[in-house]
Amino acid sequence: MAIQGILVVLSGPSGAGKGTICQELLRSYPELNYSISATTRAPRTGEQNGVNYWFISDAEFQTMINNDQLLEWAEVYGNFYGTPCHHVATLLNSGKDIVLEIDAQGATQIKKKFPQGVCIYIAPPSLDELAKRIHKRGTDSLESIKTRLSSASGELTYVYNYDYIVVNDEVQSATKKIAAIITAEKCQVVRNVTTIEGILSNFYK
């Protein structure tokens, strides 16, 4: 049996830069696998079904909730987002590592359902910087920007539910820290019981 892969959860408030970091992580470490979330929100320009998200209807999403087919799900600004269990379980059991980019609500659910998941909180360096980034993205209305900034304050208090915090003052540096966290987690004694028992049996045979 392959050693179980690691589920890495990247989360944090909107505008902290978790999307950019996730892309950079997948580019730099192609052995990582991206978990595609399901969502009921409309695709943004350039987003593709089965690549960025599984774009599904409200009814389909509700069926997945009812059948307990989601590792986590959340309603964010009136839309539903969730992680289908099946895809995640298949990859982890075959020893593959997965990166999951979700909003702050979902990470707490993951930590409860799957405590061996590695939850990393991506924090913006400051409120000013967060406001600048959301403006710069230009995909949100003024009302939406205000809602995001206000909820960001609330979401930051979730940080104590996470294992790690990485302040995203620079994408390359933040990405390297996350890669280091994955390497370190793979060295944890509790994740290497099979390897350790192998070494011990070699010594005592």
Added chain:
Amino acid sequence: MAIQGILVVLSGPSGAGKGTICQELLRSYPELNYSISATTRAPRTGEQNGVNYWFISDAEFQTMINNDQLLEWAEVYGNFYGTPCHHVATLLNSGKDIVLEIDAQGATQIKKKFPQGVCIYIAPPSLDELAKRIHKRGTDSLESIKTRLSSASGELTYVYNYDYIVVNDEVQSATKKIAAIITAEKCQVVRNVTTIEGILSNFYK
């Protein structure tokens, strides 16, 4: 007040290569500080007092034990080894990270006295490889080699007291893993409460 530094404990059986890895780590990451142990054993060729060890007498060592001036100490093959508290505390409080290379007995003491210490077990890939390395070193008598191999089996069972295991099949690769562990530990939420409170107060002011 500076954020507390991290105490990294490299340990494992004799011949696993912890000395070589420690040297490589200090060469590659000069911001790390080496904690010099005190010992009652005679210096090996080329070893210097205050560089490799503090070479002290049995009486001096006993005084340090009695005055609780050692973070850990152990008797190994008839000699005493220990870590003076004072040097470690001064460096950690000024935000500096320390690497400590000790035998398996000491790591368990450290973990009890100083649970925030990061204990890394350096494991040899196999018993055969361990035997080869001890022979190659050529500083031990045949009797001493036999004692070391026999005790290595016993010491390996200590691995479950450690936080991390790094199998030393290649020095460069093992050193990089240890560097990643240090980076990851510095990102742990529990080690960043001061930073987090700073970000939160910035959001709520």
